[in-house]
Amino acid sequence: MNAFSHTFLFIWGAMVTIPLVWAVIQSFKTDTEILNEPLALPEQWLFGAFGRAWTKGDIGEFFANTVLVMAFSVTLTMLCGAMAAYVLARYRFPGNRVIYWTFVAGLTVPIYMGILPLYLLVKDVGEMLGLESVIGVDTRGGLILVYIAYSMPFTIFFLHAFFRTLPTTIAEAAAVDGAGHVRTFFQVMMPMAKPGLVSIAIFNVIGQWNQFLLPVVLVKADDGPKVLTQGLLELATNARYETDFARLFAGMTLAMLPILAVYLVFHRQVQSGLTGATTK
């Protein structure tokens, strides 16, 4: 039974690993080797493709865009989501249920429904406020705001459940001690909600890092701030890059490294965070 289990597990492990490792190895080969000797190791391990991918393939720029967008979008998603979830979970006021269910209803509607008007809307909002170069289409700011908006339903749904489970006595004690609502939230409730915040933060980081449809629709201009997923896929599908296979593989390897690093360090939290978030 034991050997039997290991055999099957090992086979699936190989099926997961081999394509990944194979693709990484291609980035060290010459194009001729890639085309004619797809399974062989490189004659000489070349690192040039990484430099070409970073500069000529614009991976460096895509990278910077992604990191910059996410620095704001994840932070603000967490802040907005936690504020709304907290108020909705712990304060009774008219309209509370309506607001909560409107957020949660967003979970059930596929993003495709609104995706076409969204482009026009981002454009219009930017122009209306005179900020089209900041939050209009083809801007990082626009992308950030849209990421936050689309992350709200799940973040609020998850954290709402979490804030509900926290004991009320500590918040009451803080109020008796003279802490205001805002202070109670930041200094008492947020630290207590840390496990929940970590789970949902991981969920949002991975979700937004892998976001594909929103940037494809909102960043169309050639010189727009393209994110990694979109840029990499353009490298892959765009015929004029096809002549440099090694560069494409190198670009892919570079795009994979940060997520691999995060995963190596936090794999337990990532696994339990993602799956735990799902079963809520």
Added chain:
Amino acid sequence: MRQGRARFITGFLFAPVLLYVVYVLVPYGQAFYFSLTDTTGFSPEHNFVGFTNYLELFSDEVYLRAIGHNVVILTLFPIFTILIALFFAFMLNIGGRGDKAGIRGVRGSSVYKFVFFFPQVLSIAIVAVIWRRVYQGNEGGMLNAILIELGLVDREKPLAFLGETDSVIGKLTFGEFLLDAPVALICLIIVAIWGSVGFYLVLFSAAMQSIPKDIFEAATLDGANRVQTFFRVTLPLLREHVSIAWVYLGIAALDFYALVVGLTPGVGGPNHATEVMSSWMLTNSFRPDRFDAFAYACAMGVSIAIITLLLAAVQLRITRSREKLEF
């Protein structure tokens, strides 16, 4: 204090609600409104055309075929993912040596989990770049190279994989409706399964570990073997998790946009072989031969939403657990 409370509530809700209303709810409303017009998306002038766009969907051959492809994905993707994930979760948790202390999981289960789960955190772009080369339809592709090396495929006649439009189930027609499952589409489903098994494995595995050990011990005392234990004890207790997985995978099966665009660029693969609802919708939004393509694509978007909601409702109804078990 009371006034402070109201101000606090408003202050905390203002930004989240504003962003959500402007960027999520308004586009949904607009999509529905535009779908009833002949708008071009570029000029504000448009006429109200009622449900014409929706009626046209029923005679759009490609769209109907795309729905068929989503149905194929919906049939294969969730079931295989769940079965494989359950199988491995079983292996990891109860597939190890049995000894006096009872049945154990295999050694190194966290290593397996680490590896299996990894594709889940990879972005779809990376997955696409890798699998395009794995499936490449000449001797430079990884699968073809391996198969040629093993002597299973003739070097002169490599397998086309993503370029293969032959349907594995033939072409079934129901009136206007064409149901086919091209090899290329099956290839995409395999990639999706490859990426998802690890996630559901971890989900099921965690659920199995939360089942108290004495339940298993009781089953063993009653003379149940491992396989019996799995089917009679473990699986019924995992019912709720399996139904959650079912709903999530079902929703993912109706999407598939990123895989289609990433692996079979152009118009959903060779001759729409891998076209799904969402990819055809986005292709339609900039179709040159229709001035009201934007409105038509909006109608398609609304129809995708309706289909998804119906499916989720049906799935929840079927799988809703009869009673929740507490332990």
